[in-house]
Amino acid sequence: xxxxxxxxxxxxxxxxxxxxxxxxxxxxxxxxxxxxxxxxxxxxxxxxxxxxxxxxxxxxxxxxxxxxxxxxxxxxxxxxxxxxxxxxxxxxxxxxxxxxxxxxxxxxxxxxxxxxxxxxxxxxxxxxxxxxxxxxxxxxxxxxxxxxxxxxxxxxxxxxxxxxxxxxxxxxxxxxxxxxxxxxxxxxxxxxxxxxxxxxxxxxxxxxxxxxxxxxxxxxxxxxxxxxxxxxxxxxxxxxxxxxxxxxxxxxxxxxxxxxxxxxxxxxxxxxxxxxxxxxxxxxxxxxxxxxxxxxxxxxxxxxxxxxxxxxxxxxxxxxxxxxxxxxxxxxxxxxxxxxxxxxxxxxxxxxxxxxxxxxxxxxxxxxxxxxxxxxxxxxxxxxxxxxxxxxxxxxxxxxxxxxxxxxxxxxxxxxxxxxxxxxxxxxxxxxxxxxxxxxxxxxxxxxxxxxxxxxxxxxxxxxxxxxxxxxxxxxxxxxxxxxxxxxxxxxxxxxxxxxxxxxxxxxxxxxxxxxxxxxxxxxxxxxxxxxxxxxxxxxxxxxxxxxxxxxxxxxxxxxxxxxxxxxxxxxxxxxxxxxxxxxxxxxxxxxxxxxxxxxxxxxxxxxxxxxxxxxxxxxxxxxxxxxxxxxxxxxxxxxxxxxxxxxxxxxxxxxxxxxxxxxxxxxxxxxxxxxxxxxxxxxxxxxxxxxxxxxxxxxxxxxxxxxxxxxxxxxxxxxxxxxxxxxxxxxxxxxxxxxxxxxxxxxxxxxxxxxxxxxxxxxxxxxxxxxxxxxxxxxxxxxxxxxxxxxxxxxxxxxxxxxxxxxxxxxxxxxxxxxxxxxxxxxxxxxxxxxxxxxxxxxxxxxxxxxxxxxxxxxxxxxxxxxxxxxxxxxxxxxxxxxxxxxxxxxxxxxxx
Numbered sequence: 001x002x003x004x005x006x007x008x009x010x011x012x013x014x015x016x017x018x019x020x021x022x023x024x025x026x027x028x029x030x031x032x033x034x035x036x037x038x039x040x041x042x043x044x045x046x047x048x049x050x051x052x053x054x055x056x057x058x059x060x061x062x063x064x065x066x067x068x069x070x071x072x073x074x075x076x077x078x079x080x081x082x083x084x085x086x087x088x089x090x091x092x093x094x095x096x097x098x099x100x101x102x103x104x105x106x107x108x109x110x111x112x113x114x115x116x117x118x119x120x121x122x123x124x125x126x127x128x129x130x131x132x133x134x135x136x137x138x139x140x141x142x143x144x145x146x147x148x149x150x151x152x153x154x155x156x157x158x159x160x161x162x163x164x165x166x167x168x169x170x171x172x173x174x175x176x177x178x179x180x181x182x183x184x185x186x187x188x189x190x191x192x193x194x195x196x197x198x199x200x201x202x203x204x205x206x207x208x209x210x211x212x213x214x215x216x217x218x219x220x221x222x223x224x225x226x227x228x229x230x231x232x233x234x235x236x237x238x239x240x241x242x243x244x245x246x247x248x249x250x251x252x253x254x255x256x257x258x259x260x261x262x263x264x265x266x267x268x269x270x271x272x273x274x275x276x277x278x279x280x281x282x283x284x285x286x287x288x289x290x291x292x293x294x295x296x297x298x299x300x301x302x303x304x305x306x307x308x309x310x311x312x313x314x315x316x317x318x319x320x321x322x323x324x325x326x327x328x329x330x331x332x333x334x335x336x337x338x339x340x341x342x343x344x345x346x347x348x349x350x351x352x353x354x355x356x357x358x359x360x361x362x363x364x365x366x367x368x369x370x371x372x373x374x375x376x377x378x379x380x381x382x383x384x385x386x387x388x389x390x391x392x393x394x395x396x397x398x399x400x401x402x403x404x405x406x407x408x409x410x411x412x413x414x415x416x417x418x419x420x421x422x423x424x425x426x427x428x429x430x431x432x433x434x435x436x437x438x439x440x441x442x443x444x445x446x447x448x449x450x451x452x453x454x455x456x457x458x459x460x461x462x463x464x465x466x467x468x469x470x471x472x473x474x475x476x477x478x479x480x481x482x483x484x485x486x487x488x489x490x491x492x493x494x495x496x497x498x499x500x501x502x503x504x505x506x507x508x509x510x511x512x513x514x515x516x517x518x519x520x521x522x523x524x525x526x527x528x529x530x531x532x533x534x535x536x537x538x539x540x541x542x543x544x545x546x547x548x549x550x551x552x553x554x555x556x557x558x559x560x561x562x563x564x565x566x567x568x569x570x571x572x573x574x575x576x577x578x579x580x581x582x583x584x585x586x587x588x589x590x591x592x593x594x595x596x597x598x599x600x601x602x603x604x605x606x607x608x609x610x611x612x613x614x615x616x617x618x619x620x621x622x623x624x625x626x627x628x629x630x631x632x633x634x635x636x637x638x639x640x641x642x643x644x645x646x647x648x649x650x651x652x653x654x655x656x657x658x659x660x661x662x663x664x665x666x667x668x669x670x671x672x673x674x675x676x677x678x679x680x681x682x683x684x685x686x687x688x689x690x691x692x693x694x695x696x697x698x699x700x701x702x703x704x705x706x707x708x709x710x711x712x713x714x715x716x717x718x719x720x721x722x723x724x725x726x727x728x729x730x731x732x733x734x735x736x737x738x739x740x741x742x743x744x745x746x747x748x749x750x751x752x753x754x755x756x757x758x759x760x761x762x763x764x765x766x767x768x769x770x771x772x773x774x775x776x777x778x779x780x781x782x783x784x785x786x787x788x789x790x791x792x793x794x795x796x797x798x799x800x801x802x803x804x805x806x807x808x809x810x811x812x813x814x815x816x817x818x819x820x821x822x823x824x825x826x827x828x829x830x831x832x833x834x835x836x837x838x839x840x841x842x843x844x845x846x847x848x849x850x851x852x853x854x855x856x857x858x859x860x861x862x863x864x865x866x867x868x869x870x871x872x873x874x875x876x877x878x879x880x881x882x883x884x885x886x887x888x889x890x891x892x893x894x895x896x897x898x
Contacts, residue, residue, distance in 0.1 A: 013088060014095060016057045016072040016135070024195065024203045026055050028872070029188055031884040032853055033059050037066075037131060039184045040158045041176070042165040046190035047313040047331075048266045049230025052167040055193070056135050059165070068131040071095040075138045082144035089136070089150070090117075096132045098124040114146065118153045125162040132162045139168040148173050155179065170312045190313045191865050192854055194227030196873065197597055203229070207236040219601035223570075226331055228315075234258050263337045267314065275305045276341075279314070279330075282306075283338035284349060284375075285356055286368070289325045296355045320566065350376045361385050366393060370401040379409065386420050394492040396531040396573050399427045415443050422455045422462075426496070429465040437466050457486070458493050464500045471611045471652050471694035476504035485520070494521070495532035502539035503610060507694045509732030511543040529567040534560065534574035538581065542612065545581050548735025551773030554585045555838040558874060562840065566867050576602055577609075580617045587620050588736070590775040590811070594877055596624050611694055614645065614653040622660055623780070631668040635661065655684055655698045659705045666708055667782075678702070678709050700728045704737075707744065715751045722748065736777050739769045743777075747784045762788050763797075770804035778808050786812045837878060844871045849888045 036042050036059075044052045063070050073092040079085050090100045100120050125132055142148065152174055155164065166172065179185040195203060200222045204213060213221070225231040237258070268276055281297045282288045288296075290303030299305070306328060309316045315331035330338065343349060353376035361369035361381075366389050373382035382405050406414065406424050414421055421444050429437035441462055449456040460483050467476035480501045488494045498517055505514035518540050527533045537560055544553035561578035568575060579598045586595035599617055609617075618641050626634035638661045645653045658681040665674040685702040688695050707721035722745045729738035742765035749758035766789070769778055778785050785808065792805050837845065847857045854868045872884065881887045 013074050013076075014072055014092065015074075016060055016137075017053055019054065019057050019061065023054065023058070024199050024206070026051070026058060026199070028196075028854075028884055029055055029192065030059060030062060032186060032188060033062075035186050036133075036163055036165070039179075039186050040155055040163060041179060041184065042163070042186040042188075043172075043176070044165070044167045044188045044193075045169065045171055045313060046188075046193040047315050048169060049228060049262065050190060050193040050313075051195075051229040052193065053137050054229070055188075056137065056165060056167055060133075060135060063131070063133050066131075068133055069096050069128075070133045070135065073134065073136045075136065075141045077141050080141050080143040082146045085142050085144060085147040086150070089147075092134050092136070093121060096125075096134060097128055098132075100124075111149070114150050114153055118150070118157055121154060122157050122159055122162070126159040128161065130161065133165060134163070135165040135167070137167045139166045139172055140170045142172070145173075187853065187855070189855060191317065193229075195222075195229060195232065196227060196869060197222050198873070200225075200227060200232060203232055204236060208239060213239070215596045215600040216603075217601075219597070223601065224333065226333075228331065228333070230262065231259060231333060234262070259333065260337065263334060267334070271314075274299070274301075275308060277345075278302050278305045279309065280338045280342035280345065281352060283330055283335045283342060284352060285372075287319050287327045287329050289327050291325070292356070292359050292363075295359045296352055354378055354381075357381060357385075364393065367395070367397040367401055370398070370405060374401060374405050374408070379405070379413075383409075383413075383417060383420060386423060387417055389419075392490050392492070394423070394490070396535065397568070399423075399430065402427050403431065414440075415447075418444070418447055418449065418452055418455060421447075422452075422458065425462050426458070426465070429462050429469065430496075434466045434469040437462065437469075441466070454490060454493075457483075457488065458490070461493055461496050461500065464504075465496065467693075468500050468503050468610055471507075471650075472691075473504040473507035473693035475693065476500060477508065480504065484517070491527060491530065492532050495523075495527075495530065495536040499532070499536040499539045502536065503542070503612065504693075506539070506543050506546050507612060509546075509734070511547055511733060514543045515540060528563070531564075531568050531572060531574060534564050534567065535577060538564075538574055538577045541578075541581060545584055545616070546612075547733055548737075548739070548772045548774060548777075550585050550588045551836070553581070554589060554773075555836060557582045557585060559838055559840060562867050562870055565870065571602075576604060577613060580609075580613050580620075583620050584616050587623060588774055588776050590779070591877060592624065592627060595620060596628070599624075611650060611652050614650055615656045618645075618653060618657055619660055622657070622664070623776070626664060626667075631664050634664050635668075638664065651684070651688055652694050652697060652701075655681060655701045658684070659701045662705045663708060671709070674709055678705055681705055697728075700725055704741070707748075711744070711748055711751075715748050719745060719748045719752070735768065735772050736774060739765050739772070739774055739777050740781075742768070743781055743785065743788070746788055747781075750788070758788075759791065762792060763795075766792060766797075766805055766808075767801055770801045775808070775811075779811055782812075837875065841871050841875050841878075844868060845875055845887060845891050848872075848884050849892065 033042060044055065046052050060070050060072065071092045073088050075085070075088060079088050093100060098121055100117055151164070151166075151172075154162075155174070155176075156178070158164070176185055197219070201218055204218060204221065221232070221235055225235065278293065278297050278299055282293055285292075285296075288306075290306055293302035293306055294300060306316075310318075310328070315334040316328050317331070319327040319329050329335070346352075353372040357369050357372035357376055357378065358381075360366075360372060366385060369385045370382050373379070373385060382401075386402065386405075402423055406427070414424060421440060425437050425440045425444055428434075428440070441459075444455075445459065460479050464476045464480040467473075467479060480497060483497065484501060488497070498521060502514040502517055505511070505517070518536075523530075523533050523537065538557075541553060541557050541560060544550075544556065557578055561575060561582055564572055564574040564578050579602060583595045583598040586592075586598065599621060602617070618638075622634050622638050622641075625637050638657050642654055642657050642661070645657070658677055662674045662677045662681070665671070665677065682702045685698040688698050691698075703721045704725045707718045707725065710718040710721065722741050726738060726741045726745070728734070729741060742761045746758045746762035746765065749755075749761060766778075768774075778789075789805055789809050789812070793802075793809065795802075797805065844857055854865055854872070858865045858868045872887075875887055879887050879890050881890055
């Protein structure tokens, strides 16, 4: 064959990038690409730096191991023309063993010449017995229409053993309808390319080393980057060079000169000035759409420019919305980069915030209207928005900008606006500021509310919310029960009532009453996405956690967390509340890594919420620290939290954490320090011993701690104390506490030489524990459980209880048995025991079995891609697998799906 320009191309053009030992295997995406051997085309599209090339390099290795022929072509801006493209493309074909005369296309770019070349390629490929893959990276550089025609013709006529794989920043102008109908194309789009949290962890640990950053820092990194691989690489480099900068990670990332350079040169440099200026203007808004963009930019073509941004994957994402408009947001770091450019160009952006505030107000987007009015320093307009807003449109989202407004509003102005004052009282009563709420509520009650009957009817709700924050469940019940069934047109206030009363009932151990609330006042389908309705639902599910019914609670809370994340985002109030509940359930079920991930970087749950949430989250966190990092780390955390919660006046959480601190000190052998802490705890219990509601638990907390301390020196006194705690657990239906007390009592009775009585308490502990689904309650007692449980191994237990005991013994005595400082591995399903999948998880797994991509599953079920990913992570954890394919095979073998 005569020499052609192809022979003089640099060899690196046909060499894939090296994959180092510290790469992240994209298991889920590679599982999607496994369908490629049945397909003609794989199309991977995504923004710059999202790992398209690395993914395909991994896929290339997989195909080579399978015995296929694979060629690689990397295009550059020099290949945008037809001749240059053909030269590179046909050289790639030649490396697969397909010879085509490049001069045919160089001298004749007519349709007939293209068809002749395609015919040569098709015939030559069909003569080869191997599977042939041509990977074309950076296809977005191609601009010549005839080049796209060549690819289109080849796709339309390709033999079964020839497969094209295209990676591009934009969707190429190819007609893929027929291929999609025939299931001949695998598509991986930008939304699927970011790392999930597990992949982020793997990447960071591979590059920095294990345990170099904690779970909170990892969660923060993942949130800041949204799994953007190139940005993660920059962070890793920064942390390697400047490990002391972890404490200012939030500011460090987007101010990085490397990141700024990357965004400037790789993302923005080649864009039209008009598009960049529109993007900069929109960057100050958390979400935007075409009509809003035209209003704030004054550019009538803003909608088309947004569409172009989406088409070209410019770090822009669609946002779920209930209205018919298509809303967008920028990647957070890209948004901050654009905002910095805007402020440098305009200096004063308050006018843009003002335009946005008026547009949002005119379209009933009240949260954004108030927020941008405040940013525009237009307090009068912010007050106008609140004053003329119908209470029926209030949401939890609305409270956050209201709180910011209150911080800059003089109280005399606040007191002149009754609706604003009412909302202020409600806001602070729901955000751990009961003292401030009481002060303002007095002014509101002293005013004439005759013109605002809906505000007057809402006063008991504010009183009730304050009582919940004060941990006075009895008072909350007295205040709220009389208005429980009263007509209430405002749905937001109705759900505040349901949530507050459900919390109070749960604290009082009245779980049936809490659940009956939602039978009497069911949440209608149209309100299932209402954020306050979601909070009310989370309060109902808290009853199962409080009762210790983990097997019942876990799937219900998982579904609500999925829905809350879809409706309000991963950091919405309800998503945080569900994360606290689910982390508690996961910990109890021995899903340690999942529990840690759920509460990582959610500091509000640790510091400022209702008492039950603070207790639950802090106890979960301290026990995770004890299990994964050792007693010293756990004690440090507990000391810090106790000091902080004392300042906030959170009495019951302080008592609970003191009790936990005593337990850890005893594990560490620090008995004298445990005695000192017990004296402090008992003084706290005496000080508040006459109080009712949630704080009535303080004497019980102190009694349990005293029993632990006395168990080694005065068994009779310890048993008496444990029996007192058992009475409380039975009265208030605290299932986990009852099991724990029975287990501890069995140990004390053993010491008292009463083996029959010990066996009775032990049997009751394991029978109840098995029924509730408790694991860590038994395992966390360590040596005691290891000594007692074997006594039941050969007993006349029912089969499920016997299996439960065997599993516990295996966890306590096996080669992977945990010590307080040893990390737990992920839980794997017990052979022969089918995991409990939720209906949504089964539905998604059945679609995975049909080889659907995550995006297609999201479209099929009308849910977000994040929701699909969330469910897949849960499925993997429950099945003990790491890929979609393994999950599908496992589920089929277990007959979980057809």
